[in-house]
Amino acid sequence: MTSETTAPATAGNWKIGDLELTRIGYGAMQLAGPKVWGPPRDRDAALAVLRAAVGAGITHIDTSDYYGPHVVNDLIREALHPYPGHLCIATKVGARRTPDRAWPAALSRDELVRAVHDNLRRLDVPVLDLVNLRMTDTRAAADLVEPFTVLADLREQGLIRHLGVSNVSAEQVRAAQEIAPVACVQNHYNVALREDDDLVDRCAEQGIAYVPFYPLGGFRPLQLDALDDVARDLGVSARQVALAWLLQRSPNILLIPGTSSVAHLHANIAAAAVELSDRALRTLDAVATR
Structure with a gap:
């Protein structure tokens, strides 16, 4: 136990096909401006944190072209291209941004095809390592079939290497698996929100990565006496305890905590x-x- 920076490999790695992902990755959403809209307050700082993440040994960066929109992918390209051969950039499709800064669904064939090509162009890559289909308000298996089939077709065309699903029910995961291999599930899960406990275990049994979004509570950070008590006993931060709990919860859990600060990155x-x-x-x- 320590509060000093250590290599992400101390948590072990997770393989998706021929991709080897550090279990502590980096979520790039916070690099955009307020409410994930527009440019960052400090562009140089945003570029620095991306370079620091890769420099620290992280091989898993999570992004989306609708962060900004476009802003975050442009920053990733500027900071890191040409990309190291071991770096996996995971992206999401299935939503879009509107001028009022909302996040409506974008699940039609045309929208998904356009989103995949937008990610390819903005990131300047010939193929996307991992694409997660983000579902929105529905948990019905039938609603996932058509959009996931579109991504499966794009995978067959060689534009995507691996597919995942995000914000989904267990039934939707099973429906996706009937269409194409599912390498990753990305859902809301943390020490206080554990509705996906059974799904985490099922994914582990099947060799599927489980990537919790909002591992620290998201826009409303976790504030729990239990976290504070454990952190005090260990001499670390409550944030570090919340992340450590996830790492110990199951070996298939990969973390993508976001930050725009190099200091917070090293603490994570x-x-x-x-x-x-x-x-x-x-x-x-x-x-x-409780």
Whole structure:
């Protein structure tokens, strides 16, 4: 246990096909302006955190062309292109941004094809490593079939290497698997929100990566006495405890905490070295029980 920066590999890696992803990755959403809209407040700082992530050994960056929109992918290209051969850039499609900064669904064939080509162009790559289909308000399996089939077709065309699903039910995961291999599930999950406990375990049994979004609570950061108590005992931050709990929860969990700060990036990476005792785990498990 330490609060110093350590290599992400201390948490182990996870393989998706021939891609080897560090279990602590980097979520790039916060690089855009307020409400994930427009340019960053400090462009140089945004570029610096991307370079610091790769420099620290992270091989898994999560993005989307609708972050900004377009802003974050442009930053990634500027900071990191030509990309290291070991770097996996995961992106999402299935939503779009409107001038009022909303996030409506964009699940038609034309919208999905355009989104994939937008990501290819903005990131300046010939093929996308991993594309997650983001569902919105529906959890019905039937609603996923048509859009996921579109992505499966694009995969067959050689534009996508691996497919994932995001913001989905267990039934939707099964429906997707009947169409094409599912390499990744990206859902809302953290130490306080555990509705996906069974899905995490099923994904682990099948060798599917589970990538929780909002691992620290999202736009409303987690504020839990249990986190503070465990953090105080270990001499680390509550944020690091929340990330460490996820890493110890299951070996298929990959983290993509976001930050626009190099200092916070290094603190997130250091969570890989935080070991939670059985007592600490019981304290944190009681959060979900309550």
